[in-house]
Amino acid sequence: MKFRPVPSRQIASCLQKTLCHPPRRLASSNSVRIVEVGPRDGLQNEPRPISPSIKAELINRLARAGMRDIEAGSFVSPKWVPQMAGTAEVLSLVEPVANTNYSILVPNQKGLDGVLALLSGNSPPPITEIAVFTSATDGFGKANTNTTTSESLARLAPVVRSALAAGLKVRGYVSVVITCPYSGRVDPRRVRDVSRELLQMGCYEVSLGDTTGTGTPASVRAVLEEVAKDIDVNLLAGHFHDTNGTALANIQTALDFGLRTFDASVGGLGGCPYSPGATGNVATEDVVYGLTGESLYGDVREPYSDTPAINGPVWDLGSVSLPLLAETGAWISGILGRETTSRAGKAFLARKERERKLAEKAQAKL
Numbered sequence: 001m002k003f004r005p006v007p008s009r010q011i012a013s014c015l016q017k018t019l020c021h022p023p024r025r026l027a028s029s030n031s032v033r034i035v036e037v038g039p040r041d042g043l044q045n046e047p048r049p050i051s052p053s054i055k056a057e058l059i060n061r062l063a064r065a066g067m068r069d070i071e072a073g074s075f076v077s078p079k080w081v082p083q084m085a086g087t088a089e090v091l092s093l094v095e096p097v098a099n100t101n102y103s104i105l106v107p108n109q110k111g112l113d114g115v116l117a118l119l120s121g122n123s124p125p126p127i128t129e130i131a132v133f134t135s136a137t138d139g140f141g142k143a144n145t146n147t148t149t150s151e152s153l154a155r156l157a158p159v160v161r162s163a164l165a166a167g168l169k170v171r172g173y174v175s176v177v178i179t180c181p182y183s184g185r186v187d188p189r190r191v192r193d194v195s196r197e198l199l200q201m202g203c204y205e206v207s208l209g210d211t212t213g214t215g216t217p218a219s220v221r222a223v224l225e226e227v228a229k230d231i232d233v234n235l236l237a238g239h240f241h242d243t244n245g246t247a248l249a250n251i252q253t254a255l256d257f258g259l260r261t262f263d264a265s266v267g268g269l270g271g272c273p274y275s276p277g278a279t280g281n282v283a284t285e286d287v288v289y290g291l292t293g294e295s296l297y298g299d300v301r302e303p304y305s306d307t308p309a310i311n312g313p314v315w316d317l318g319s320v321s322l323p324l325l326a327e328t329g330a331w332i333s334g335i336l337g338r339e340t341t342s343r344a345g346k347a348f349l350a351r352k353e354r355e356r357k358l359a360e361k362a363q364a365k366l
């Protein structure tokens, strides 16, 4: 595990700046923060239109389920991502929950201007943060934002400055940190350099995106080892798509490495239009179960009742409720005409259904 001090003066001064806009503080060293990206990263790929009221209901349910960081949508070109076109209306329908950080993804000044216009309006939405994004490769950047990486960084620098000046926090993403659908295997040194530039601009954190979901514990560790040569792991988050079923293992690897923030998508919503075959982010329910396990079931009965408690790190996820997340994942998946891809969500709901049937039988016997 590597906890390195911030080495460069530039990063230190950027951090000083971002101290005015501190990220959510983690309560203790075993606290893990999950950033829920389903309403944006998940829904942006849906082929059929989803109404603003459904999107807002998803956000509201997630907040009620205890998610305290929710990426609520994006202000991007509707020609590029039509599904995010109604984000302003979605925000007008969000019922703010206390201590919840709602953020919006923006690609350029026009996107930020849209956010700032809403914030200066009569009933400002509860937005506290924006997220900006770039790519470790030019090929993906061209496909996603019509820019090379250096062009996008140049475009984002003034956007980040303006957002910070307006009192917003700024999170950064680097896409394709493992493999790129256009350029193949990605050089971890490139990921390190791009991440550093985002931090130097004023992002309080950089989320490393395994967009294609091809990462494995070994390749994730290799990237983290390189990135951590220059960047404090506390400034990094993991964003793992679950295309090959390795996302939770990758999260464990990143946890062992010292990362404490992970992006996830309820019901495993999502995919990527520029990454053929990529599935959604790791399901939030699976991360919650994977990190907290049997304690969530509380009254676990057979076959576990005689088994001593497992000794191991217990991660503190705050107020997150697996039952509410499982219901939310199943609800939104049903609306989208499919099953939730969350295994923990399905297992929870199956158990609940069995209990319901047993109770019904018992009632019938009376």
Ligand SMILES: CC(C)(COP(=O)([O-])OP(=O)([O-])OC[C@H]1O[C@@H](n2cnc3c(N)ncnc32)[C@H](O)[C@@H]1OP(=O)([O-])[O-])[C@@H](O)C(=O)NCCC(=O)NCCSC(=O)C[C@@](C)(O)CC(=O)[O-]
Pocket: 041, 044, 074, 075, 076, 077, 078, 079, 080, 081, 105, 107, 108, 109, 110, 111, 112, 114, 133, 144, 145, 146, 173, 174, 175, 176, 209, 210, 211, 239
């Ligand atoms: C960046 C651009 C705009 C460049 O697109 P462009 O075509 O090069 O730029 P443009 O300036 O010529 O704009 C084209 C049109 O879009 C409008 N426009 C321009 N900007 C905006 C805006 N902010 N909001 C609304 N409209 C906008 C602009 O006004 C114009 O409209 P027209 O004059 O033709 O009617 C475009 O490529 C774009 O919007 N890309 C966004 C793509 C996107 O959202 N991808 C998904 C999010 S990233 C992601 O999912 C990865 C991540 C973060 O999850 C991590 C991971 O897993 O890797």
